[in-house]
Amino acid sequence: MTFAATILTLYPEMFPGPLGVSLAGRALSDGKWSCRPVQIREFATDKHRSVDDTPAGGGVGMVMRADVLAAALDASAVPGAPVLAMTPRGKPLTQERVRVIASGPGVTILCGRFEGIDERLYEGRPQIEPVSIGDYILSGGETAAIVLLDACIRLLPGVMGAPDSGEDESFETGLLEYPHYTRPVEWEGRTIPEVLRSGDHAKIAAWRKNQAEIDTRLRRPDLWERHEGARVQSPSGAHAKKRDQRT
Numbered sequence: 001m002t003f004a005a006t007i008l009t010l011y012p013e014m015f016p017g018p019l020g021v022s023l024a025g026r027a028l029s030d031g032k033w034s035c036r037p038v039q040i041r042e043f044a045t046d047k048h049r050s051v052d053d054t055p056a057g058g059g060v061g062m063v064m065r066a067d068v069l070a071a072a073l074d075a076s077a078v079p080g081a082p083v084l085a086m087t088p089r090g091k092p093l094t095q096e097r098v099r100v101i102a103s104g105p106g107v108t109i110l111c112g113r114f115e116g117i118d119e120r121l122y123e124g125r126p127q128i129e130p131v132s133i134g135d136y137i138l139s140g141g142e143t144a145a146i147v148l149l150d151a152c153i154r155l156l157p158g159v160m161g162a163p164d165s166g167e168d169e170s171f172e173t174g175l176l177e178y179p180h181y182t183r184p185v186e187w188e189g190r191t192i193p194e195v196l197r198s199g200d201h202a203k204i205a206a207w208r209k210n211q212a213e214i215d216t217r218l219r220r221p222d223l224w225e226r227h228e229g230a231r232v233q234s235p236s237g238a239h240a241k242k243r244d245q246r247t
Contacts, residue, residue: 003033003156004078004106007145008069010051010113012037014142023160024153032156034106035149036076043071052114061115069110069121073128078106083128084148085110085117086141090130093148095172097131101148102155109148111141174227175216178208 007015015037016028027033041049045068052062077083081104084090101107110117110128122128133144154160181192195207217224 001105002031003102003104003152004036004081005033005149006036006038006076006078006106006108007111007142008038008040008072008076008109009111009140009142009145010040011111011140011142012039015146017146019146019149019153024150027153027156027159030158032159033153038072038076040068040072043068043075055115059115063115064113064117066118066121066124069117070125073108073110073125077108080104081106081108083108083110083125084131085112085122085128086133086144086148087112087116087130088132088135088137089116090132093131093133093151095151098148098151099155102152107149107152109141109145111145113140173212174223174230175212176220176223178211179215 009015016025016035019025019035020028024033028035040051044050050065051068052064055061055063073083082101084107086109122130131144131148133147138144181196185192185197193207195203198204213224216227
């Protein structure tokens with residue numbers, strides 16, 4: 001089954017963009033996913049093909065019109081697939097959400113521009129899920145859409161090669177990924193940790209798990225707190241906590 005991506009945008013020439021090369025590009029050529037950018041202006045109703053207007057109540061900038069966006073969405077959405085609007089006001093994108101999206105038939109992505117989208121669009125089309133890729137502002141939703149699609153495409157069957165290629169990556173287990181090393185063994189006086197050269201797979205696995213926990217605790221205390229909370233709430237975690245308290 002081909003993963004269908006429809007992108008509603010004022011700049012369809014931005015797609016596939018970087019998704020047309022490397023893993024995503026090969027997957028596109030192989031038919032593992034499809035890219036359909038839709039020009040929002042085609043659904044405007046006036047001679048100027050207007051898609052925006054001044055903010056109600058005053059203020060700077062322009063706001064994307066609900067009527068034009070709704071018409072574009074109604075005519076273009078991927079059947080049975082989630083509809084996402086890329087906006088800094090959205091729910092943060094997570095690897096868990098990406099994996100769910102990648103397992104489905106595709107996605108419809110609405111790329112915001114200007115000051116934002118008329119709020120009535122979300123009220124009139126409640127299937128739209130506002131999504132953010134981070135706490136910063138971009139010129140538009142197109143680059144955010146590319147990030148989201150790249151995250152999804154690499155999880156499609158056959159794109160990364162080995163089925164388990166992504167299992168140990170950051171966020172898949174609730175932790176950051178452990179540090180990596182490769183040849184040469186020594187570089188500028190720094191050597192690859194001895195345990196990674198030992199050939200002892202059990203010790204290597206334990207070292208990697210420990211390093212992932214250390215890095216997460218130091219670099220992303222928010223992730224570590226969630227990870228610890230999930231571990232305590234699980235039956236095995238609760239049992240472990242009680243055991244620790246008895247010792």
